Amino acid sequence: MADREFDLVLFGATGFVGKLTAEYLIGAAPAGARIALAGRSTAKLEAVRAELGPLAANWPLVQADSTDQASLDALAARTKVVVTTVGPYLRYGMPLVQACAENGTHYADLTGEPLFIRECIDRFGERAAETGAKIVNSCGYDSIPSDLSVYQLYKRSVADTTGELTDVTLVAWLKGGMSGGTVDSGRAMMEAIAADPKKGAIMSHPYSLSPDKAMEPDVGRQSDQALEKAANIDPSLSGWVATFIMGAHNTKVVRRSNGLLGWPYGKNFRYREVMSAGSSATAPLVAAGMAGGIVATMAAGALLSRVAVGRKVIDRLVPKPGTGPSEQARRNGWFTMRTFANTTSGAKYVCTFAGKGDPGYQATAVMLGQSGLALAFDTLPEIAGILTPASAMGDTLTDRLRKADITIDVQPA
Structure with missing residues (x-):
């Protein structure tokens, strides 16, 4: 993936959780990170980028629609990682999973929908494993x-x-x-x-x-x-x-x-x-x-x-x-x-x-943002396919979240 244009693309940046995640990435991403915002409407993306302030002023915008497979294929081919907040995933998420599985692009979402994950496994699990794509579901407060x-x-x-x-x-x-x-x-x-x-x-x-x-x-x-x-x-x-x-x-x-x-x-x-x-x-x-x-x-x-x-x-x-x-x-x-x-x-x-912070929104933006950054920049286990946070990023994500002021502590009971 070294020659890809972006390190991370946030798909759904104009949505409620998408904006929160974009705000978090401004301060959490390393210097020089190549981050882009993606969504259906370029005009709405421009408005969100303007609200994010000068640190995001140069983030590129990518037009992509969950109903347009070609646009999602093109998006996945340009980046190491796609972080998506576009749900319900059962309605809108499968085409992006397909695009990432086919292009060997890592992926993180916020789904709390077992039906969606089961379909991801059945339809794209083998292909994602073949291409090396880490498709990581449930990267927020759930789960x-x-x-x-x-x-x-x-x-x-x-x-x-x-x-x-x-x-x-x-x-x-x-x-x-x-x-x-x-x-x-x-x-x-x-x-x-x-x-x-x-x-x-x-x-x-x-x-x-x-x-x-x-x-x-x-x-x-x-x-x-x-x-x-x-x-x-x-x-x-x-x-x-x-x-x-x-x-x-x-x-x-x-x-x-x-x-x-x-x-x-x-x-x-x-x-x-x-x-x-x-x-x-x-x-x-x-x-x-x-x-x-x-x-x-x-x-x-x-x-x-x-x-x-x-x-x-x-x-x-x-x-x-x-x-x-x-x-x-x-x-x-x-x-x-x-x-x-x-x-x-x-x-x-x-x-x-x-x-x-509100677990489902403020804290979730931290967890999702750090998951995307781990997939983009960290050395992770070789496993690929339809994964979970622990199997894909276990200790690495734990360390990242601790540094992000989340307590994760094991003690004898």
Whole structure:
């Protein structure tokens, strides 16, 4: 890739998360980095570049459209890495994956859509491996904290010779908002399942993104639904925990990493994610409401997505694409993920992954930006194909995020 015109192209720079990522890259990219902004409208790209200030004044602009395969092929051929925020990926993302797989171009996205990743694997996994393209999905709050936390727990257990991982649980605490793009991604998956109910199995099966289901550990049923006392996870915790809305996606990514790395986490590796509901007197009711509310919302969305009038109802209720939390709300956000791990020797560890800023937007821009920079400038494992953050960038990305003021710390529990 040494003779390519750009080091990194940000596709979708005019969108909500795209602008945040562009702003982050201004300060995070090394001197001399060849960065370009890409999107459908050159006029809108010019406006975004002007807003970014003098440091981005010379960034080239590239016109490309997710509905125009030729424009995406040309884009991928010009750069080492494409970072894309154009979603829902299930609707708009596949042509860019194809372009990167064919051109041996590295790629990072923000998808929280298992259906999209499964299709990427099935359609372009072999081709990407042949051309050397690292197609790395879920490089934001979904699913970097989950993926790197378990990866670092595994590395610590190896360093301490304390055996394989067994039961591992991530507990999430966070303050953040939701954008129209996030909601639209959920809608895209509901509509896809409504059109083809067989795809529902991809959403529900814990190993649906596995590189080889036959190699996965046989540890019985693993459910992403939760409602229990936090002390059941670790005695240091109080209050209650409930279903974490992104757990169903993140857990699949973590299990895929285990497979891509050769299943080193352990033959009895079990993984789940939950969200804290607090420790007040009403915490059990809050937890029950969170758990039941997620199930009810998904069920209602799936039913409404089946008919045109239902889709119109959803349009009126949810945030519009391109919208998101205010700047003040993004600054006031935060997240702490603590992952508790047991090992076959009886040793226990906890990995803390924490940062400031709205997790889904401000912190995600950091994670996505650093993922793109790692793919463009760092020496990474030789593995190629449809990858995960841990399998593609493991220790390198961990180091980058630590330097970007994100806490990633493993300690005995």
